[in-house]
Amino acid sequence: MDQAKLNMNLEVLNYDMSGLYEEQRETPISMREKMRTFNQLRVDIYNILKTPCEEKQMTLKRIVPIGSVAMRLSKHYSNLNIIICIEKTDGDEGQFFGNDNNAILRYLTEKLKTLEGYEEINYIDEIVPSITGFNNNVAIQITSHYGSSVPTSYIAARFMGNVIKFYPSFAILHTALKGIFKNDQLGNNQQYFPNSYALSMMITHFLVEKEFLPNLHQQYPERFDPKNATWDFEMIPDNDVLEFGKNETPAQILYHFLEYYINKPICSFSINMKNNEMMERNQSLGLVIIDPFDDHNPGRLVTDNRPFIECLKRTQKLIETLELWDMPRLIDGKSEIQNA
Structure with missing residues (x-):
């Protein structure tokens, strides 16, 4: 792999990711x-x-x-x-x-x-x-x-609000991945791709695993315990947030995300959000996420994860191999991901 080419392509992709987010974000x-x-x-x-x-x-x-x-x-x-x-x-x-x-x-x-x-x-x-x-x-x-x-569901929304407070580029990464899935030839079929909440859990798990985020469940066990929750939910103090973080662009984080889930056999593991662990399970084509805020498994709509993994592989290949002037807009509907 040509690292210099990859770095240039990631710069272009980072520009596109930021542009897509600004285009789609809530006004x-x-x-x-x-x-x-x-x-x-x-x-x-x-x-x-x-x-x-x-x-x-x-x-x-x-x-x-x-x-x-x-x-x-x-x-x-x-x-x-x-x-x-x-x-x-x-x-x-x-x-x-x-x-x-x-x-x-x-x-x-x-x-x-x-x-x-x-x-x-x-x-x-x-x-x-x-x-x-x-x-x-x-x-x-x-x-x-x-x-x-x-x-x-109310607690989960507040939890994600705190995640984004720690990692403000979360929304850019989430938007880009949704765009990539939508552009894929099977992207409109829910049984192959995680919904927005399940994707949020997958991103959060990855960010904690790679130490871009702390494990909020472990760092603030009472605050995010559904049994102790109240309507008067307080955000995590700013001082706690300032002590954490890494300097990598959203495109670099996206590339790491692709690597992580390509190499992790999610057909044989479930994602435990509370402990932030990949737990062995009987092999299945579904996506299993153990989430304190959802007893029904947020990944339950994914009945076959193979197309999802193949989409990640195609995206990784495009980012690594295409010439800079041919770099497709992977995330805005102009790409040909399915043909890579």
């Missing part, structure tokens, strides 16, 4: 649109559910944003993800309508369909049921949480 205007939509949703959901909740001795406690917006990873086209938090008035974490906790989402789905400004509203019956659709052209996704505990 003040798009964030204001999302917040207006969130405020409207909060009012509409409260009006729809207030009486049914009271009749069932339930209390609608909070409606909060989660997902990429809360994690500081949102793009101007990202979904607005929110969670509805409901608990029993008497403290008993019982059922909502009959024996089906998810009936609240079905009920809410039908009511939202009748309101002006809502389009393509649908109830999605998955492991984590949700409502999807649009409000004034902003894509929305609504989930629910029952009980007095703080939902782990």
Whole structure:
């Protein structure tokens, strides 16, 4: 491998990565649109559910944003993800309508369909049921949480906010990898590529393993313990952040990421986020991530990881071998990754 050529190509790629991030990042205007939509949703959901909740001795406690917006990873086209938090008035974490906790989402789905400004509203019956659709052209996704505990999705978003505080280029790296996956010939097939949250976990594990980040689970065990979580979540002090970090460009980190996961047989290992270990398991084509904030395995949508690994290999090959003037925009839709 020609190290000088690689270094030049990484410089070009770094420029492209930064440009793509600036092009796609959440703008003040798009964030204001999302917040207006969130405020409207909060009012509409409260009006729809207030009486049914009271009749069932339930209390609608909070409606909060989660997902990429809360994690500081949102793009101007990202979904607005929110969670509805409901608990029993008497403290008993019982059922909502009959024996089906998810009936609240079905009920809410039908009511939202009748309101002006809502389009393509649908109830999605998955492991984590949700409502999807649009409000004034902003894509929305609504989930629910029952009980007095703080939902782990809320804690996960705050955790990622702290990760990005330690490593501000995280969002650039995340955006570039999503772009590479999308450009790949199979990039639109979810069963081959990790979703945004699973990718965030994979990046975090890699950054901790290579000492670009501390292990926040171990350094702040009480702060990120779901059992101890409160709504009054505090960010990690700035002084702690200033003591950590390495000087490498996002493109250099991307190249190290490719090397790491190409050489790690993720079909034979699971990623344990709390201990930041790769743990041996029975060989499988799926992606297994053990995450304190998700009991369902964030990598569960990846049923065959071989195309994902092949995509990483093709990308690495392109970065290493192409001439500088032929360096493709791997991340902006102009590349031919699948033909490398």
